[in-house]
Amino acid sequence: MNAYQLLEALREIDERHLAGVKSGSPLGRERRFKRGWILLAAVIAVLALCGFAAYRLALSDLWLQNPSQNPIETVQSALQNQLEKEYALELTIERIEIDQGETTRAAERYRGSELAQALGWTDQYLAEHFVAVRAEYRAVYDHTKTFLDDGKVCQYFYLTRDPKTGRWTIWDNMTAAQNHPPEG
Numbered sequence: 001m002n003a004y005q006l007l008e009a010l011r012e013i014d015e016r017h018l019a020g021v022k023s024g025s026p027l028g029r030e031r032r033f034k035r036g037w038i039l040l041a042a043v044i045a046v047l048a049l050c051g052f053a054a055y056r057l058a059l060s061d062l063w064l065q066n067p068s069q070n071p072i073e074t075v076q077s078a079l080q081n082q083l084e085k086e087y088a089l090e091l092t093i094e095r096i097e098i099d100q101g102e103t104t105r106a107a108e109r110y111r112g113s114e115l116a117q118a119l120g121w122t123d124q125y126l127a128e129h130f131v132a133v134r135a136e137y138r139a140v141y142d143h144t145k146t147f148l149d150d151g152k153v154c155q156y157f158y159l160t161r162d163p164k165t166g167r168w169t170i171w172d173n174m175t176a177a178q179n180h181p182p183e184g
Contacts, residue, residue, distance in 0.1 A: 087145035102132035
């Protein structure tokens with residue numbers, strides 16, 4: 001078999017394959033099925049990598065906390081544990097206190113909401129096991145590793161208590177300026 005005959009044989013195989021794909025032959029469907037799975041796997045891999053990158057850039061930064069019987073101690077542990085993160089250089093806690101006014105406002109926002117229903121938060125649960133803690137602290141960050149601003153930070157931490165253990169954990173947090181200006 002010379003090179004010309006080999007080339008013609010390959011061209012004929014290629015044309016038969018293309019005709020099979022166009023006509024919906026099992027070989028064509030199988031390849032489309034495999035391509036679909038490969039595309040799905042690629043999309044999942046890209047989303048996973050983007051999620052990891054977002055976490056590494058502190059876009060989705062979780063609070064490392066030690067749940068406690070005291071909500072102030074829980075927030076204090078979360079702030080102190082910030083120093084374990086590679087982008088935190090300094091953190092000085094100035095004040096941590098339960099903010100009864102913000103607790104009432106936040107509980108009122110959740111009361112009867114779809115979110116509260118989905119989480120199983122009854123009005124009684126919110127009254128007994130939900131609290132807002134206001135923390136004021138100064139932070140210095142490595143700006144090659146995070147976008148967070150240095151300086152004074154006023155932040156609300158919203159904590160829920162496990163009725164069985166009595167331990168408070170941070171459920172959410174918000175910079176005080178995002179919510180409303182500080183009272184006083």
